[in-house]
Amino acid sequence: MDIRSQIAMVFHLDKCIGCHTCSIACKNIWTDRKGAEYMWWNNVETKPGTGYPSKWEDQDIYKGGWVKKGNSVLLKGAGKIKGIKGLFHNPNMPVLEDYYEPWTYEYENLFEAKEGDDQPIARPVSLITGETITPKSGPNWDDDLGGSEDYAKNDVNFKNISPAEKEAMFHLERMTMHYLPRMCNHCLNPACVASCPSGAIYKRGEDGVVLINQEKCRGWRMCVTACPYKKSYYNWNTGKSEKCVLCYPRLEAGEAPACHQSCVGRIRYIGVMLYDADKIEAAAASDEENLIANQMDIYLDPNDPEVIAEAIKNGIHESTIEAAQKSPVYKFVKEWGLALPLHPEFRTLPNLFYVPPLLPTMAFVNEEGVYETTTEHFWGAIEKSRLPMSYMASLFSAGNEEIIKIVLKKLMAVRLHRRSETVGDLPEKETKDAIRDAVLDKETADEIFRLTSLPLFDERFVIPAAHREEAIEMLESASDYKGSTGFGFKVPPKRGL
DSSP, rough: OEEEEEEEEEEGGGHHHHHHHHHHHHHHHHHHTOOOOOOSEEEEEESSSSSSTTTOOOOOHOOOOOEEEEEEESSOOOOOHHHTTTOOOOOTOOHHHHHHOOOOTHEEEEEEEESSOOOOOOOOOETTTTTTTOOOOTTTTTTTTTTTTTTGGGGGTTOOOOOOOHHHHHHHTOOOEEEEOOOOOSSSSSSHHHTTTTTOEEEEETTOOEEOOOOOTOOOOOHHHTTTTTEEEETTTTEEEEETTHHHHHHHHTTTOHHTTSSSSSSSSEEEEEEEEGHHHHHHTGGEEEEEEEEHEEEOOOOOOOHHHHHHHHTHHHHHHHHHTOHHIIIIIIIIIEEEOOOOOOOOOEEEEOOOOOOOOOOOOOTOOEEEEEEESOOGGGGGSSHHHHHHHHSSSSSSSHHHHHHHHHHHHHHHHHHHHHHHOOOOHHHHHHHHHHOOOHHHHHHHHHHHSSSSHHHHHHOOOGGHHHHHHHHHSOOOOOOOTOOOOSSOOOOOO
């Protein structure tokens, strides 16, 4: 075993209210400067929707992530040969229009305009060219299903839904939506790290945070193509690539990242996961139906004496192990099996997990596809949700609907159990059946409810003490560098020109 520690996150989507406070907190700290105007390291999308940049999930367009080849994986749109071919022309890289052209307004015109019969206006002006423009898109242009004809209906995740079912979803009484906050996943098998010709992108040995060395970066932008989540950006002013740094200066001071700290809905959890790096390549090269199971197998039980002994032997500090034992992420991901990775088929093994939304639950669609406002039980059946199960499976389980059903049944069981405990208006058999079908017990249901609805600050954010003095030792004890695959994290030896 090659045990390492990884800062990981969970976002509970049933709690997200789409306020964008997280995005603004990140924007004010990290990307409020020239060349980064269009960057949103943290953004919140409305689903269904095409997202930011437009249709980022469609790797037929952008060629991001990895593809399986035998018992290993290869970069889909980057790498040595592909990188050289696309050095001066890369048609798979998103352009500014795929994000949006950032703008401000001529506010001074409101005060300095000459007297006249008409009302002066503040015209939109490009932050890049300084010219007057007509904005045509933005980072949340389709917020709350705005412009559904152009955005929500073109969601890539509708690929397995029939045209009739898709069209019916946009009838007013059947419409449904949820929010999807996104940021860098700080993956176990980051495509951005493997794609960089300059070796500027690396994964920190002590906590797994993926960073870009600004001194080494030469602006090749292979990382922009390689990242399937499109969370690496090019700064047109500095000529360097940039990305989310997970607020590592805050982490090292024991504080939560700004987006986590400011979250109004308290949907965000952060903690340590211990994992076996020897299993990364096999997990990434799994068949699609086994991707999630094999990724979950990488993460180890921090209470297992053998794991603890191997972790200490590999240079992981005891305080980090203690943090892993208290990690809320471990509970949601491994212990309860409630949180899933976003688009596991990209094979980057992301460390940002989502608890899928249970909503809507009060109305459903019957066998004839007719919308019903009454249900036999207090909440409708999961299988009859207005949001098709295949859509959720496309987002979080590489198309495997059974995985989604298991998670939603657990969430429903917790809801029914707590309703029965606090209000007592549900038939006892209905609650017992839900608990049984979800393979839960009442104590576990109470624990899930407690960490979901009533967690203290220190329970949501379990951040280990920083041990920068040991980071170099961990890098030196890592496995040999394998720059062409992205599986090794050790800094490559310097070579002559």
